[in-house]
Amino acid sequence: MSDYVEITLNVNGRDRTALVPPRMTLVDCLRDMLRLTGTHVGCEHGICGACSVLFDGEPIRSCLMFAVQAQGHEIRTVEGLTAADGEISDLQDSFWECHAMQCGYCTPGMLVASHALLEENPNPTDDDIREAISGNLCRCTGYQQIVEAVRMTAQRRRETSNG
């Protein structure tokens, strides 16, 4: 039972192969097999949102998917949000500027959830932002600076595109 399975995933634009037992979750595969430790593993049963990644472009919880299920799909992790030269994105820069983190545990999930929101809705209201990050627990910031950082990113993108 549960023989190892070879899977190939497209992670942050690169095809990656791993040999996994079926019961290994996607987040464990990303961290332990592919050594992409930016995605954090928190509650491991779908409550905290720290393990959020983009699965075929949509945010999901990678602790609630087995790695074998991701065979052939596109995954984007927090490492994939930076530019090719490693420069942090404008969203990450806003998180830094607004101090939208303290311990940093929720940060990758918050970044992935906010990134997905701004892809879909470049002009989110504060309610939209709160809804988008409602599945991500933060025990440090009280969320205010995170909302502010996402709002700032959207505003700067509008100014750039208008100007």
Add this chain to the structure above:
Amino acid sequence: MKAAPFDYVRATSLDEVCALLAEAGDQERKIIAGGQTLVPLMAMRMARPDMLIDVNDVAELAGIEDRGAHVAFGACTRQRTIERSGVVSDRLPLVAKAVRNVGHIQTRNRGTIGGSIVHGDPSAELPLAALALEATLVLKTIGGSREITIDGFFEAAMVTNIEPEELLTEVRIPVWSGARIGTGFHETASRQGDFAIVAAAAQVQLADNGTIARAAVSAGGVAPAPVKLHAFEAALVGKQPSEAEIEAAISLIDEEIDPDTDVHATADYRRRVARRLVARAVLDAAAEAGK
């Protein structure tokens, strides 16, 4: 790794899934679609299937089709697809209101309508809306299929009347004909997106004289399974949708619900909240119908 070991099969056709279920013998074989209920159960070892049959690549299981008298949902249709569907917001506004309360964007991107119904979480929103509107479920086996009404499908908390060899393939939710139809949905939870402590769904149709001609009302979180409030529905018919009339009938739900005390709320609290949320859902539905 937290889940117990299991064999994994990624199926590509309904026949393949049904054959694997039929050949289970002593094994426990479970379907995995979105996994948003099953994977946490496996992580906590409350479920330890011998085999997972992944149905995400079975094309026949996904999609939303408007068939006039009902809208048919493939069992593997994502909650997020339902949330974004124009057919659903036009034809089944109660389902559209309910689905926005299901979990969070990350879980709705994976979670499916079929998974939500077959697991039968007593606080889940989609079973509640489907129950209010008297959905039909299509269950397939290798030998054939049967259609059952959803009322009676929910047996107890996380227990539903599906046989081990059966696969839920389709959920058909009726669309009411005629005008002056409105819907209301309310829930209370610790935070937006958390499991509902109590939830209420209502759809109402008004007659020309403004009285309630038809009412569909259900409540969740108030019994081991979602409850269709038959006696309360019947009492509303012919009444003006005023606060006073609804208040006069609301005590009927006390007999229909059977809440438990748990870490989130006491049974007494759930009873009081259920009365308020059910009344509000009906008032909202009637107000929308009267517009």
